[in-house]
Amino acid sequence: MNRAAVLTCTNLSIGYQNQKTVIREISKDLNLRLNRGELVCLVGPNGSGKSTLIRTLTGIQPPLSGDVVLLDKRIADHSADEKAKNLSVVLTTPVQAGFMTAFDIVALGRFPHTNWAGRLTDDDTEIILSAIASVGAGDLTHRFIHEMSDGERQKVMIARALAQEPVLMVLDEPTAFLDLPHKIETMRILRSIARSTGKAVLLSTHDLNLAIRCADRLWIIDQHGTLISGIPEDLVLSGIFGSAFGIHGVNFDPVRGEFTIPIEKKGTFALTAQKSVEKIWTWYALERIGYLPAEGEREDITVTIRKDNGNAVWELCTGTVARECTSLAELIECISACDEGDDSH
Amino acid sequence: MKLNGSWLREWFGKTTFGILLSLGILGALFLLDIMLGSVNIPLDALVSILTGGEVKETWATIFWVWRIPKAITAVFAGAALALSGLLMQTFFRNPLADPYILGISSGASVGVALVMLSSGFCGIGAVLAGLGLLGDVGISFAAMLGAFAVLLLILLISAKIQSNVTILVLGIMVSYISGAIVTILLQFSDESSMHTYSFWTFGSFSGVTWDQLPLLLFLLTAGFVVSFLLTKPLNALLLGEQYAASMGMDYKKVKNAIMVNTAVMAGVVTAFCGPIGFLGVAVPHFCRSLFVTADHRVLVPACVIVGGIIALATDIISHLPGTDIVLPLNAITALFGAPVVIWVIVRGTRFGRGVIT
Numbered sequence: 001m002n003r004a005a006v007l008t009c010t011n012l013s014i015g016y017q018n019q020k021t022v023i024r025e026i027s028k029d030l031n032l033r034l035n036r037g038e039l040v041c042l043v044g045p046n047g048s049g050k051s052t053l054i055r056t057l058t059g060i061q062p063p064l065s066g067d068v069v070l071l072d073k074r075i076a077d078h079s080a081d082e083k084a085k086n087l088s089v090v091l092t093t094p095v096q097a098g099f100m101t102a103f104d105i106v107a108l109g110r111f112p113h114t115n116w117a118g119r120l121t122d123d124d125t126e127i128i129l130s131a132i133a134s135v136g137a138g139d140l141t142h143r144f145i146h147e148m149s150d151g152e153r154q155k156v157m158i159a160r161a162l163a164q165e166p167v168l169m170v171l172d173e174p175t176a177f178l179d180l181p182h183k184i185e186t187m188r189i190l191r192s193i194a195r196s197t198g199k200a201v202l203l204s205t206h207d208l209n210l211a212i213r214c215a216d217r218l219w220i221i222d223q224h225g226t227l228i229s230g231i232p233e234d235l236v237l238s239g240i241f242g243s244a245f246g247i248h249g250v251n252f253d254p255v256r257g258e259f260t261i262p263i264e265k266k267g268t269f270a271l272t273a274q275k276s277v278e279k280i281w282t283w284y285a286l287e288r289i290g291y292l293p294a295e296g297e298r299e300d301i302t303v304t305i306r307k308d309n310g311n312a313v314w315e316l317c318t319g320t321v322a323r324e325c326t327s328l329a330e331l332i333e334c335i336s337a338c339d340e341g342d343d344s345h
Numbered sequence: 346m347k348l349n350g351s352w353l354r355e356w357f358g359k360t361t362f363g364i365l366l367s368l369g370i371l372g373a374l375f376l377l378d379i380m381l382g383s384v385n386i387p388l389d390a391l392v393s394i395l396t397g398g399e400v401k402e403t404w405a406t407i408f409w410v411w412r413i414p415k416a417i418t419a420v421f422a423g424a425a426l427a428l429s430g431l432l433m434q435t436f437f438r439n440p441l442a443d444p445y446i447l448g449i450s451s452g453a454s455v456g457v458a459l460v461m462l463s464s465g466f467c468g469i470g471a472v473l474a475g476l477g478l479l480g481d482v483g484i485s486f487a488a489m490l491g492a493f494a495v496l497l498l499i500l501l502i503s504a505k506i507q508s509n510v511t512i513l514v515l516g517i518m519v520s521y522i523s524g525a526i527v528t529i530l531l532q533f534s535d536e537s538s539m540h541t542y543s544f545w546t547f548g549s550f551s552g553v554t555w556d557q558l559p560l561l562l563f564l565l566t567a568g569f570v571v572s573f574l575l576t577k578p579l580n581a582l583l584l585g586e587q588y589a590a591s592m593g594m595d596y597k598k599v600k601n602a603i604m605v606n607t608a609v610m611a612g613v614v615t616a617f618c619g620p621i622g623f624l625g626v627a628v629p630h631f632c633r634s635l636f637v638t639a640d641h642r643v644l645v646p647a648c649v650i651v652g653g654i655i656a657l658a659t660d661i662i663s664h665l666p667g668t669d670i671v672l673p674l675n676a677i678t679a680l681f682g683a684p685v686v687i688w689v690i691v692r693g694t695r696f697g698r699g700v701i702t
Contacts, residue, residue, distance in 0.1 A: 058591070084593030091591075096438075097583045099639040111581055111592035117642065118577035164592065 006168045006200040007034040007057065012066035014049065014056045025064060026052050027225035034168060034200040039191050041211035042204040044221035045245050050204045051172065053221070057202070058089060058170050071167065084112035088164035090157050090171040095145065102140045102148075102156045106132055109163030131163040132156075134196075135189050151182035158189060162197075169193070171203040175210065183207055187214040208245075209258040212236065220244050232257075266290030266339065267300035278305050278312045285328050289335065301335060360643050363636055367650045371420070374657040378416040379408065381666035386412075411551065414558055416657065419550040421565045422618050423656020425610040427632075427648040428572050430625030432607045435579050435641070436600070437513050441686070444611035444625035447512070447604065448495045448519030453615040454546070456491025457484055458527045461542045462534035484545065485557065485616040492612030495519055500604060509586065509600070547673035548619035550660050561617050568610035569649060575602060576641040583639055622675055623682025624659075628652045631685055655681070 012030040016023050026049035034040055044050050055061040057068055059075035068075045070086055078086070088109065095105070109131070110124045120128070132141055135155040145153060154174060161169050174190070175183040191214050194201040205211050211218060212232040220228045220235065222244035228235065235241065241252040245259070253260045269291040273279040282305060283293075291301065302317040314325040318338045325331040380386050386394075386404050393400040394408050429444035437446065445451070460483055498519065503512045531539060553561060578599040581589035590596045614621065632647040633639060659677040 060587075060590075079593075080590070080595055081593040084591065087591075089588075089591045091585075091587055093585055093587065095584050095588070097639055099633050099637060100583060104638075104640060105584070108581055108584060108588075108592065111577070111594070114577070116574065116577060118580060 004036050005033045006036055007068065007070050007202075008032070009057065009063075009068045010066055012056070012068060013064040014052050014061075015064050016052075017062075017064055025225075027221065027227060028064075030066070030227055032219065032227070032229060034202055036167070036200055037194055037198045038216040039194040039201045039214065040203075040217045040219060041215035042202065042219045042221070043206070043208055043211050045223060048221040048223055049225050050221060053227075054170060054172055054202075054204055058087060059083060081112050084164065084166075086166050087168045087170065088161040088166040090154075090161050090169070090174055092172045092176065095153065095157065098144075098146055100145050101142050102132060102137060102145060102159070103128065103142060105145055105156050106159045106163045109160040112164065127165065128163050131159040134162065134193065135159045136185075150177050151179070151185070154178060154182070154186055155189070158186070158193075162193060166199065168200045168202070171201070173204055173206065175203075175205050175207050183210055190214075208241070209256075212257045263287055263292065264290050265292055268292055268294040268297055270294050270299040270302045271305075272302070273305035274307075276305070282314065282328060282331075285332060286335075289332055291335070301338075303331070360636060360638075364643075364646060364650065367647070367654060371650050371654050371657070374654055374661070375416050375420065378419060378657045378661050379412040381661055382407070382412065382664050383667075383669045383671075385666060410555075414553050414555055415551050415660070417558065418553040418561065418618065419656040419660045420653035421562060422550060422614045422621065423624055423628075423652040423654070424649040425565045425568055425614050425652070426621060426625040427628035427652025427655070428569065428645065429607040429610045430627075431629040431632075431641075431644055431648045432572065432575070432579070432603050433625075434629050435582050436603050437509055438582075438585065439513065440630065441626060442513070443622075444607060444614075445520075445620065445622075447499050447516040447608060447611075448523065449492045449608050449611045450615045450620040451520040451523030452491040452493075452495030453488035453612060454491065454620060455523045455526050456487035456489070456494075457545055458530045458542055459491075460484060460487040461538050461545070462530040488616035489612055491523075492608060492615060495523075496605065496608035496612070499608075500601065503600070503604070512604075545619050546675070548621040548675045548678070549671075550618055550656070550674070551671075552619075553617050557617060561613060564609060564613045568606055568613075571602065571606045572645050575599070575606070576645055579603075579641040579645075580639075618674075620675075621678055623678040623686075624652065624655055627682035627685040628655055631655075 009030055009032050012032070013025060013028040014030070015025040015027070030053075042050055042053065052061065056063050057075075059068065059070075059078070062076065070078060070083070075083065097105070106128045107120060107124070110120060110128065111118070114120060114124060129141070132138055135158050137152065137155045137159060140148065140152055140156065145156060148156070158171070158174065161171070169190075171190070175186050178186060187210055190201050190203065193199060194216070215232055217229060218232050218235055220240060222228075228240055228244070230238075236254050236257055239252075239254070241254075241259075245252065249262065250259050251262050252258075267290070269286050271279065271283060271286070271293070273282070282303060286303070294300075300318065304315040304317075306313055306315065311326070314328070314331045316323045316325060316331055316334050318335070320341070321334065321338055323334050325334060376388075376391075380388065380391060384403070384407055386408060390400050390404055391408070392398070394405050426444050430442070433442040433444060433446050434440060436442070499512065499515060502515060506512070531542070534542075578589065578594050581592055581594045582599070586596055589599075611625070628648055628651050629644065632644055632651050635651070636643050636647055638644065655678075659674060659681060663672045663674045663677045665672060
């Protein structure tokens with residue numbers, strides 16, 4: 001599929017320059033493109049240069065070398081007004097304005113389109129209201145921004161960026177400070193914006209598993225500033241996450257697509273159950289307390305899940321004990337009790 | 346869509362009503378300011394003066410020579426202070442910013458102190474006196490020079506720095522330096538010039554003559570017009586300079602326009618009326634609460650009108666109608682202004698962040 005590119009960069013080198021001396025080059029030889037209708041997530045560990053890349057791509061900071069091209073022109077050659085009509089941003093800095101309703105804030109997105117006095121035409125009003133509606137914030141329209149939760153405020157800021165009617169939206173960590181359901185909600189909104197309006201959406205995030213699930217394309221920067229671009233599933237299979245984010249004491253689980261705490265192995269288990277949610281979470285619970293699947297070895301404990309009147313019942317069998325448990329908490333308690341009994345011998 | 350259209354109309358209706366109401370109050374206070382004072386002029390006499398009827402000559406003199414210029418000055422000075430306070434609060438995103446935060450009044454006070462206090466012991470005063478620059482005009486001139494010297498300094502330095510917080514600190518430091526210079530000058534001056542100086546710091550709308558009025562009105566009106574032209578970028582700045590720049594606002598240009606405009610308005614008022622405090626910080630908050638908006642398309646006209654209202658009210662009170670006593674204007678503005686600021690801050694905790702932070 002060859003979609004129209006909104007932003008491309010060729011042989012881009014980013015970093016900080018002081019006077020004429022290159023002080024710090026963060027990343028080089030970047031050849032990237034953002035296409036219409038695509039959601040791209042930029043991920044990388046702290047200090048890898050995500051912000052620098054975003055600042056360079058949005059033209060806030062000049063590149064050390066190479067070009068960033070927005071539509072048909074280099075980003076630096078766009079007038080401020082022209083750029084604002086094609087590119088909008090959502091920043092990490094929280095907006096703390098008193099006496100402003102969601103409508104007022106989103107209306108500011110019309111800035112590059114209105115006259116000197118900022119007068120809103122009927123068309124502008126319609127665009128503002130539909131931007132608010134498309135992030136699902138219709139009920140917030142006339143509420144004051146300082147009375148809103150972080151999640152609600154983030155929706156309003158996304159609506160503002162949308163009302164600017166750009167071809168490209170760039171968001172710097174839009175899911176930071178949000179709880180998990182709101183993170184997912186924000187991602188869902190952004191993906192649907194990309195799909196339905198054909199805008200290109202670029203966002204940086206620390207929520208890797210969310211990015212893997214939602215993004216059309218991932219850009220991963222590692223600590224050395226190497227950027228790898230690809231679709232999430234390919235990148236997971238290539239094992240790039242483990243090396244890009246490699247810190248001691250954390251593992252990337254390619255099955256779950258998320259980082260996990262390495263398990264201190266205490267023993268092995270055999271789990272017999274129908275394919276069910278209970279089976280998955282029993283598996284997770286056993287792993288958490290240090291038991292790994294036996295996989296052919298002799299198991300230390302055996303757990304069987306059966307249904308009793310629709311309720312799950314766990315049958316635990318260790319070398320010394322056989323018990324029935326009605327919750328995972330009880331199961332874990334029994335296993336721990338057995339462990340301590342073993343230790344005392 | 347239809348529902349919202351009507352909501353918008355209702356909102357504009359409310360705002361227009363509020364503006365018209367405050368215009369009415371402004372007119373009424375303007376009349377009162379002319380009528381009340383050490384000598385009270387009754388309303389029918391006022392009508393006679395204006396229609397050329399028979400009236401006591403002292404009343405006519407008081408009316409034309411004192412009251413009219415004083416009332417006009419109060420309206421324009423109050424409006425200018427409120428507007429420059431609004432500009433500074435939005436620009437610095439700081440609820441306590443006032444027209445003098447750039448150090449403008451401090452610069453003006455150094456100018457005034459140099460003229461008034463140095464006349465006793467060094468050559469500057471003698472030179473100025475020789476040029477006929479002492480006296481009221483000399484003081485205004487010196488104050489304006491001082492204000493613009495500070496403005497120039499701030500503009501020069503701010504061209505090299507990005508953060509507006511740094512400009513804020515810079516302004517405060519300039520104030521300290523100016524204060525130090527004034528203190529040193531006070532140390533070396535005689536009692537009568539010290540008295541004149543402290544009288545200047547009290548603030549007053551009464552010192553402006555018909556000769557000076559056109560200049561004052563011209564400069565302040567220019568300031569009002571520029572403020573109206575700045576409404577759109579000021580609204581964008583509510584989201585912070587980065588967002589404003591991302592929406593296509595030319596930050597440098599707007600920054601300079603805001604600073605120069607504030608300095609001209611605050612500098613001119615300080616030059617002609619002395620450093621009048623609290624009006625500039627209190628009125629913008631008052632207007633935001635009154636009109637329940639942060640939209641500068643409403644706040645700019647509102648500050649002009651309400652600034653005029655408060656200036657007239659404080660002027661009437663400071664003249665203690667019916668007595669010969671005139672209280673320092675600054676004492677009255679502080680008595681009124683400080684509670685407003687306290688109210689805004691205390692209310693801020695209940696109302697979320699009800700002020701710009």
